[in-house]
Amino acid sequence: MRENSTREQIITAADDLFYRQGFEQTTFADIAEAVGISRGNFYYHFKTKGEILEAVIKRRLANTQDMLDQWEAESSEPLERIRSFVRILIGNRGKIMRHGCPVGTLCAELAKLEHLQRDAANEVMTLFRNWLRRQFAALRHEADADVLAMHLLARSQGIALVANAYQEENFVDAEVEQLLDWLDACASQRTHAE
Amino acid sequence: MRENSTREQIITAADDLFYRQGFEQTTFADIAEAVGISRGNFYYHFKTKGEILEAVIKRRLANTQDMLDQWEAESSEPLERIRSFVRILIGNRGKIMRHGCPVGTLCAELAKLEHLQRDAANEVMTLFRNWLRRQFAALRHEADADVLAMHLLARSQGIALVANAYQEENFVDAEVEQLLDWLDACASQRTHAE
DNA sequence: CACTAATTAGGACGTTCGTCCTAACACCAA
């Protein structure tokens, strides 16, 4: 159960390759080369390619949950917490322009394949959705918290997809600023309305 | 050069299958079965699978251009023209929930494959981008016409991607309404500012 | 050290796919 076990290395390499090349496009040979092990060795750790995907999604779920927990720990202000979410578009700007959003691109690919793990991939997005919903609810937006969460999700996904297509840095920056403005308006609107 | 030639039928079937299953996931056998011809017959019309994709994108470019031209012909008001763009999210809501946006999903897939036709796929999106830019410019938003066009593109793509993941009709409707409100604010803001 | 279980390497196997060849068929002009 050590951290750098072969199994963990396989998941790490697969996670990266699934993101950069997509699930279907990534072969056992690709992962084997990245880890530095034999191709036949896979069967001992994972019976099928789907099991590797399952493990990758499981790890992404855990990592995402950790990140969300950290954002909650770093600030008690829901507004600031949501800003942390928006800012990952800046922090990961380079990666997003090259390969898109890891969450969105995987959901999109598995949706087209009507893959068994489709629901599992969606769970990662749902993790963000529910977390954002709780933050908006804490912002006194109980009634439309889910609508706002979905809106922010969609805006982020749209930015990532278009950024991936055109690779224009300024676009991401400008959109993030608009998103932060929208967020401020969102917060103050409810504060003044009471 | 007749309309229902085998070549045209192949492009039609490939267009549909690429949309529903993705490019990589669609095989020659799939297309052959859909058209009702032999698998070996492809080589006479297209040398490679990439050539089929090329023809499909070419047709999509033409169809898109026709649609944009029609929107321009139907109304002389740029605001109303842009509304036509937004409303395709409603008109194609069912298809989008099932398979995503044809433009966005193809761009996303080819970006991951670093495919040769990647730029060609982006051209379809650019067709919308430039058309929207011209409409916003006509709305007295000359200075930020491209920024607004990109914003609308991203919003639309985000809605399509999230709708595809969650398949919630209400979400699409609510987002489209917000988009139309944003559009109205966009138009009146500039009108009142002069 | 000896023995057992865990782990790995290498490759076989069957399938699927894109590509390509060739013989046969259809249509049309002379």
Add this chain to the structure above:
DNA sequence: TTGGTGTTAGGACGAACGTCCTAATTAGTG
């Protein structure tokens, strides 16, 4: 009818892939 061109069917071919088996190696335990 005859000849030629356009079109189609069927299958061959090699490569790539996921899967699976087995022998060899390593690590852990008494």
